Amino acid sequence: MENTANLDRTIVQQENVNLLREIRELCNRNNPEVVFLIGGPGVGKSAMVNTINKALCGTYYEKAKPNTRTFERFKNCGIQENELQGVQKYAFSTCLHILPSIIDSAGNIDENTLALQEIMELVIGGFIPRGTSLAYLLDKQTHRPPGFLSRKYTTSNEEWKVTKIVFVVSCTQPLPTQLIQCLQAVLAAYDRRTGQARFNIDVFVAITKYDLVAEQGRFSTFNSQEQITMEQFLEYERNVARHFSVFEHNRIRWVSYVDGHSGDNPFIENIALKLVRQMMHNRAPEIAENTSTLGEDIVAALLFTAAICGITWYVVKRSLSD
Numbered sequence: 001m002e003n004t005a006n007l008d009r010t011i012v013q014q015e016n017v018n019l020l021r022e023i024r025e026l027c028n029r030n031n032p033e034v035v036f037l038i039g040g041p042g043v044g045k046s047a048m049v050n051t052i053n054k055a056l057c058g059t060y061y062e063k064a065k066p067n068t069r070t071f072e073r074f075k076n077c078g079i080q081e082n083e084l085q086g087v088q089k090y091a092f093s094t095c096l097h098i099l100p101s102i103i104d105s106a107g108n109i110d111e112n113t114l115a116l117q118e119i120m121e122l123v124i125g126g127f128i129p130r131g132t133s134l135a136y137l138l139d140k141q142t143h144r145p146p147g148f149l150s151r152k153y154t155t156s157n158e159e160w161k162v163t164k165i166v167f168v169v170s171c172t173q174p175l176p177t178q179l180i181q182c183l184q185a186v187l188a189a190y191d192r193r194t195g196q197a198r199f200n201i202d203v204f205v206a207i208t209k210y211d212l213v214a215e216q217g218r219f220s221t222f223n224s225q226e227q228i229t230m231e232q233f234l235e236y237e238r239n240v241a242r243h244f245s246v247f248e249h250n251r252i253r254w255v256s257y258v259d260g261h262s263g264d265n266p267f268i269e270n271i272a273l274k275l276v277r278q279m280m281h282n283r284a285p286e287i288a289e290n291t292s293t294l295g296e297d298i299v300a301a302l303l304f305t306a307a308i309c310g311i312t313w314y315v316v317k318r319s320l321s322d
């Protein structure tokens with residue numbers, strides 16, 4: 001039994017080396033992806049940042065702190081070059097700047113309001129400076145007409161425009177259905193002039209704390225009070241599928257490094273590396289932008305004709321008076 005477990009571990013370790021190699025190959029591009037973690041309080045967003053950081057740099061650091069209250073940015077998964085160890089050092093020392101950047105946010109309560117939609121839009125557009133408190137933004141919107149923050153934050157940082165979203169839910173907490181609708185409303189927005197979608201963003205759902213599922217048999221569970229059964233987990237997964245129209249491969253069963261897990265765990269890192277690989281795949285190309293509508297084309301043609309007539313009239317008039 002123990003031999004089988006060791007064999008499994010060795011196979012996964014080897015697979016992780018291959019994943020690191022694949023991720024390095026995916027670094028052959030110009031700009032890093034920007035991944036925005038959205039979810040309710042305490043679902044494990046910050047633990048996820050730290051786990052990705054560990055899987056990609058080789059050592060565990062608590063980069064993202066618990067009880068997040070602000071919007072925090074982790075450039076290149078929060079890794080500094082001098083932190084890279086072993087295989088990871090070999091893989092990424094020359095392409096660290098292409099690894100995805102991650103935005104960790106304060107947990108959102110389960111609501112779908114215009115105020116929250118505006119905040120999400122601004123974060124996605126790269127308008128909210130790092131370190132800005134979510135409570136501050138919500139407070140600013142109180143008693144003010146919608147659009148106040150859009151007038152306050154007018155400068156977008158290209159480097160922080162979101163390209164991928166991971167909606168983080170915990171299998172031990174109720175699904176935040178209002179928050180899901182809030183995000184869906186934001187992503188459904190389109191340019192009223194051109195009819196084109198405003199955002200071209202892939203959405204993934206990470207179901208965290210999979211280690212708390214009693215029968216999963218791969219991860220040790222330290223907190224038996226919070227445990228759920230596999231049947232409950234599968235029902236949760238079906239519920240996620242009902243509320244998100246994401247394909248199965250965009251749903252991830254996630255486990256993070258937390259206090260209970262000591263030492264390296266190749267199974268945890270396997271999940272993290274697969275997510276990073278998915279994050280680094282190219283998005284579907286944007287439809288070529290055609291900003292002019294038929295009405296605008298007609299107006300442009302009329303203006304052009306008027307200008308030609310004006311010039312001709314001026315030339316004729318001058319030649320007659322000469």
Ligand SMILES: Nc1nc2c(ncn2[C@@H]2O[C@H](COP(=O)(O)OP(=O)(O)OP(=O)(O)O)[C@@H](O)[C@H]2O)c(=O)[nH]1
Pocket residue numbers: 039040041042043044045046047048065066067068069105106107108208209210211212223254255256257258259
């Ligand atoms: N068992 C288990 N616990 C986890 C996992 N991920 C996070 N936790 C625990 O869940 C709690 C909340 O984790 P955080 O990462 O701080 O959650 P968060 O979503 O960032 O929370 P806020 O910043 O408050 O919104 C902590 O006690 C973590 O140790 C996991 O995969 N398994």
Ligand SMILES: [Mg+2]
Pocket residue numbers: 045046047065066067068104105106107
């Ligand atoms: Mg947090």
